[in-house]
Amino acid sequence: MSTATVRTFLAYLEDKPGVLNRVTSLFRRRSFNIESLTVGRTERPDVSRMTLVVRADDDAARRLEAHLWKLVNVLQVDEVSNAPAIVRELALVKVRAPEGVRAAVMQLCEVFRARVVDVSPDALSIEITGAPDKVDGLLEMLRVYGVVEMVRTGTVAMRRGQGGVEGVISERPGAAPVAA
Amino acid sequence: MSGDGARTGAQIVWDVLAREGVEVVFGYPGGAIMPVYDAMLSSTVRHVLVRHEQGAAHMADGYARASGKVGVALATSGPGATNLVTGIATAMLDSSPIVCITGQVSSPLLGSDAFQETDITGVTIPITKHNYLVSRASDIGPTLREAFEVARSGRPGPVLVDITKDAQQASASFDWDAWKPRIRNVPTRLMDPDEALARAIAMIDAAERPLIFAGQGVVHSKATEALIALAEKTGIPVASTLLGLGGFPASHPLALGMMGMHGEAWVNAAIQRADLLVAIGMRFDDRVTGNLRTYAVHAKKIHVEIDPAEINKNVKVDVPLLMDAREATTQILARVTRRHRQPWLDSIEHAKHEASPRDIQRQPADGRLLAAHVMKDLCALSAQDAIVVTDVGQHQMWEAQYWKHESPRTLVTSGGLGTMGFALPAAIGARFAHPEREIWVIAGDGGFQMTACELSTIAQEGIKLYIAIINNGYLGMVRQWQELFYERRYAATPIRSPDFVKLAEAHDLRGIRVSTREGIPRALEEARRSPGTVVFDFRVEAEECVYPMVPAGADLKDMIRRPMSEQQEQEPQFEMEE
Numbered sequence A: 001m002s003t004a005t006v007r008t009f010l011a012y013l014e015d016k017p018g019v020l021n022r023v024t025s026l027f028r029r030r031s032f033n034i035e036s037l038t039v040g041r042t043e044r045p046d047v048s049r050m051t052l053v054v055r056a057d058d059d060a061a062r063r064l065e066a067h068l069w070k071l072v073n074v075l076q077v078d079e080v081s082n083a084p085a086i087v088r089e090l091a092l093v094k095v096r097a098p099e100g101v102r103a104a105v106m107q108l109c110e111v112f113r114a115r116v117v118d119v120s121p122d123a124l125s126i127e128i129t130g131a132p133d134k135v136d137g138l139l140e141m142l143r144v145y146g147v148v149e150m151v152r153t154g155t156v157a158m159r160r161g162q163g164g165v166e167g168v169i170s171e172r173p174g175a176a177p178v179a180a
Numbered sequence B: 001m002s003g004d005g006a007r008t009g010a011q012i013v014w015d016v017l018a019r020e021g022v023e024v025v026f027g028y029p030g031g032a033i034m035p036v037y038d039a040m041l042s043s044t045v046r047h048v049l050v051r052h053e054q055g056a057a058h059m060a061d062g063y064a065r066a067s068g069k070v071g072v073a074l075a076t077s078g079p080g081a082t083n084l085v086t087g088i089a090t091a092m093l094d095s096s097p098i099v100c101i102t103g104q105v106s107s108p109l110l111g112s113d114a115f116q117e118t119d120i121t122g123v124t125i126p127i128t129k130h131n132y133l134v135s136r137a138s139d140i141g142p143t144l145r146e147a148f149e150v151a152r153s154g155r156p157g158p159v160l161v162d163i164t165k166d167a168q169q170a171s172a173s174f175d176w177d178a179w180k181p182r183i184r185n186v187p188t189r190l191m192d193p194d195e196a197l198a199r200a201i202a203m204i205d206a207a208e209r210p211l212i213f214a215g216q217g218v219v220h221s222k223a224t225e226a227l228i229a230l231a232e233k234t235g236i237p238v239a240s241t242l243l244g245l246g247g248f249p250a251s252h253p254l255a256l257g258m259m260g261m262h263g264e265a266w267v268n269a270a271i272q273r274a275d276l277l278v279a280i281g282m283r284f285d286d287r288v289t290g291n292l293r294t295y296a297v298h299a300k301k302i303h304v305e306i307d308p309a310e311i312n313k314n315v316k317v318d319v320p321l322l323m324d325a326r327e328a329t330t331q332i333l334a335r336v337t338r339r340h341r342q343p344w345l346d347s348i349e350h351a352k353h354e355a356s357p358r359d360i361q362r363q364p365a366d367g368r369l370l371a372a373h374v375m376k377d378l379c380a381l382s383a384q385d386a387i388v389v390t391d392v393g394q395h396q397m398w399e400a401q402y403w404k405h406e407s408p409r410t411l412v413t414s415g416g417l418g419t420m421g422f423a424l425p426a427a428i429g430a431r432f433a434h435p436e437r438e439i440w441v442i443a444g445d446g447g448f449q450m451t452a453c454e455l456s457t458i459a460q461e462g463i464k465l466y467i468a469i470i471n472n473g474y475l476g477m478v479r480q481w482q483e484l485f486y487e488r489r490y491a492a493t494p495i496r497s498p499d500f501v502k503l504a505e506a507h508d509l510r511g512i513r514v515s516t517r518e519g520i521p522r523a524l525e526e527a528r529r530s531p532g533t534v535v536f537d538f539r540v541e542a543e544e545c546v547y548p549m550v551p552a553g554a555d556l557k558d559m560i561r562r563p564m565s566e567q568q569e570q571e572p573q574f575e576m577e578e
Helices: A019-029 A058-070 A101-110 A132-143 B007-018 B029-042 B053-065 B079-083 B087-092 B137-152 B163-168 B193-206 B216-220 B224-234 B265-273 B324-334 B342-358 B371-381 B394-403 B423-433 B447-451 B452-461 B478-486 B500-506 B517-529 B564-571
Strands: A005-014 A033-042 A047-056 A073-081 A084-096 A113-118 A121-129 A146-152 A156-159 B024-027 B046-049 B073-075 B098-104 B130-135 B159-165 B210-214 B236-240 B255-258 B278-279 B302-303 B320-322 B387-390 B411-413 B439-444 B467-469 B511-514 B534-540
Touching: A005 A019, A005 A058, A005 A156, A019 A033, A019 A047, A019 A058, A019 B320, A047 A058, A058 A073, A084 A132, A101 A113, A101 A121, A101 B046, A101 B439, A121 A132, A132 A146, B007 B029, B007 B137, B007 B163, B024 B053, B024 B423, B029 B073, B029 B098, B029 B163, B046 B423, B046 B452, B053 B073, B053 B079, B053 B098, B053 B224, B053 B411, B053 B423, B053 B452, B079 B098, B087 B098, B087 B387, B098 B137, B098 B163, B130 B137, B137 B159, B137 B163, B159 B163, B193 B320, B193 B324, B210 B224, B216 B224, B216 B320, B224 B324, B236 B265, B255 B265, B255 B394, B265 B342, B278 B324, B278 B478, B302 B324, B371 B394, B371 B439, B371 B467, B371 B517, B387 B394, B387 B423, B394 B411, B394 B439, B394 B467, B394 B478, B411 B467, B411 B517, B423 B439, B423 B447, B423 B452, B439 B447, B447 B452, B452 B500, B500 B511, B500 B534, B511 B517, B517 B534
Parallel strands: B024 B046, B024 B073, B073 B098, B098 B159, B130 B159, B210 B236, B210 B278, B236 B255, B278 B302, B302 B320, B387 B411, B387 B439, B439 B467, B467 B534, B511 B534
Antiparallel strands: A005 A047, A005 A073, A033 A047, A084 A121, A084 A146, A084 A156, A113 A121
């Protein structure tokens, strides 16, 4: 049996009220451990898209995918853990940075290609976008100065190459117009 | 209906039901579903007024299990909808296709804690295959059509459609033909089906001690004929899950009986010695496997299953066959080698003989009435194609052990959820699926009282059932656990019941009390002469246990066996091999 690793799934969902509830209910009931979950719109108004990051072994991952497919509102599931993919996360970090250390913090930001988006006498607010381990890296360095507040969006991912949602979802969703 | 004439949402509900071929709807009216009830008066679909909405869901379920078609329940918002919940969960765990239609408060009131408002779609997310909240009349038709399709397709299950009162009242046109079922091409990461099939066949050909397991999937997919042919061609004996009983004829020489917690000793022993399990349409429930770490460790496993999420959930399998049970059975049958496995069959037969002195059927009644004897006698005296609807508990297990089911859908029982109170309403549902066949309700005195109010429904509908109450004055299965695992501390298991004969008579039904084994045939003769439903009050031995028993979570080989008499103890004992 394989060991549990971090895995990333993309799920295309019919954009209907309550769909997020169905997915989270599934995770809770089956005791899958969510590392992060994001959901948002796509270029198609009737389709939303979820990026799920979970820790699971091969078999649990397969069953998770099977369970997602059992949700009627799920149009497509795609695991991109081992595929060429763009994986990004955004974090906002407010870090203690009084006069004496401010320059050092700003230099760190430069190394990580993060941006300072707000300045106050004792703190800097920093925005960083990148793969989750890059965000982890900056946070690790900033901890030394004192992180006052931090928020991460969770991961979003997209396969590299030219395929799009239309290519992935071949049939029109929404035979029954309203599903809670 | 396919066209222009505007109909109210409520009328569209009945239009869809009629066109879906629904014969009967089980329901209870209330404020938020009144427009649908009003429209019912001009529909041809029959309605059965239940006494509690839980009964409506169980009736729809019983109808579905007895007929193979989708059962329908109807209820109002709030308490009407929440009363359905136990019945929906029962249908979910046993993969029974039902559609529950509930009224909901008008859409402007949604979320305002209006009178009788419950977020029933939220409540039932984990216990339905899918559910819908419909707030526009034009959505009712397509949504209901999809609901039926979802309920019966793939692995069947319950679907709930919650319709706001304003949507029921508003008008819309509905084009039946405009709706098309969605087809999703679901990929799986399991073994390639051709390769899986080839491997499965090679494994079956090579096995010396194989067993076939027949689950409810055999019943759902109508695989019985193919399964009999497969068993006969390969010489492999067939064990059944509780819900698989009837899927393979009990009188067939290769039929072994039930497996699991209260399965036959020779079946559980054979499982632990087998070198191959061919599991068809079952899900390796904990009641079937016992301790997973020691379960069938010598056996390779082939799992025929329609739901990919069930593969490797409890038992890791060597070959998954993600297919309809009949299709898989037919394909295996075509390519498998014809052969005999006499030594294996002989060893199982040997175990059967060794077990027989412990069989309660061989123990004298000594003037007492034993529930297991009642089962055996009723089975012998009832019609061959009788449908038996059991409740949950000791009587359910004795029925499973001693009532020999020869064909699919002759046993209706709550397996996965183990819902007490299921039998009486489910049997009413089964009656509407089969107006002519003999139908037996078998219930304990505890479970019967949970839904006994449905006797009024029986009286109002004028239907005939034989209701056997196995009355031992205890919540028997819990008492058995208390006897075996809690040093006979009978906490809250003694139960006092009303006089069931008088209760029957209060409903203008016939009641017959039976206290001796000799009284059974006479009571049945009397019942057959009676035009309506008959309630039998079988006064059975109070402290009897169901054996064998694999304690929850124990190894399948560690069965508690029925103690033998002193004389029997002198005789040589059969020791189970590992």
